[in-house]
Amino acid sequence: MSWQLALRQLYSTRLNHYAQTLRSENSQPATDQKALSATGFRIAIVASRWNDSIVSRLIEGARSALEELSADENAVEIFRVPGSFEIPLCGLKAAESGKFDAVICLGVIIRGETPHFDYIAAETARGIGEASLKTGVPLLFGVITADNVDQANDRAGEKLNNKGYEAARAAVELASLYQQSLRADEK
Numbered sequence: 165m166s167w168q169l170a171l172r173q174l175y176s177t178r179l180n181h182y183a184q185t186l187r188s189e190n191s192q193p194a195t196d197q198k199a200l201s202a203t204g205f206r207i208a209i210v211a212s213r214w215n216d217s218i219v220s221r222l223i224e225g226a227r228s229a230l231e232e233l234s235a236d237e238n239a240v241e242i243f244r245v246p247g248s249f250e251i252p253l254c255g256l257k258a259a260e261s262g263k264f265d266a267v268i269c270l271g272v273i274i275r276g277e278t279p280h281f282d283y284i285a286a287e288t289a290r291g292i293g294e295a296s297l298k299t300g301v302p303l304l305f306g307v308i309t310a311d312n313v314d315q316a317n318d319r320a321g322e323k324l325n326n327k328g329y330e331a332a333r334a335a336v337e338l339a340s341l342y343q344q345s346l347r348a349d350e351k
């Protein structure tokens with residue numbers, strides 16, 4: 165084997181190892197994941213009806229994460245809206261109601277042949293972020309933006325391969341953080 169080939173192989177092994185480490189770090193947020201508990205929290209799920217067969221799996225993913233984290237019975241309310249474009253306003257109203265510790269936003273936007281995708285995806289992301297900053301309630305972005313149905317399906321699988329599951333765990337992590345460590349009346 166030439167030294168150039170050996171060097172290239174070593175370089176590629178190092179790169180793969182680095183990418184693997186980054187991926188596993190990203191899927192393991194810093195908070196102690198084992199200690200997460202949804203008990204006592206009220207959570208809203210705002211989900212669109214467009215691409216319902218995939219969105220339904222995101223809702224199931226979110227529900228199963230909350231169940232795993234011991235959410236109280238009746239602690240989760242689901243609101244359905246026509247499309248992802250309508251998620252931000254419904255999410256804002258849920259957050260403003262004062263009834264929820266977090267709002268999980270779920271939708272599936274698939275690129276079509278018109279610029280519609282870009283407008284809807286951008287407005288949905290912007291609106292959800294704005295509603296969160298305006299109300300101080302965490303609104304989670306569990307909206308899949310995909311080039312095609314296969315890509316969207318890949319993100320609606322099991323556990324951490326499901327954007328709903330992932331967003332629900334993040335919702336509980338943030339609700340705990342804001343209740344336990346960053347409450348306005350805490351010194």
Ligand code: DLZ
Nearest residue numbers: 212214246247248249271272273274280
């Ligand atoms: C119109 C539209 C299109 C083309 N694509 C999607 C999509 O992929 N995912 C989605 O959630 N909604 C889509 N919509 C509907 C819009 O979000 C919105 O409901 C309508 O434009 C009505 O305001």
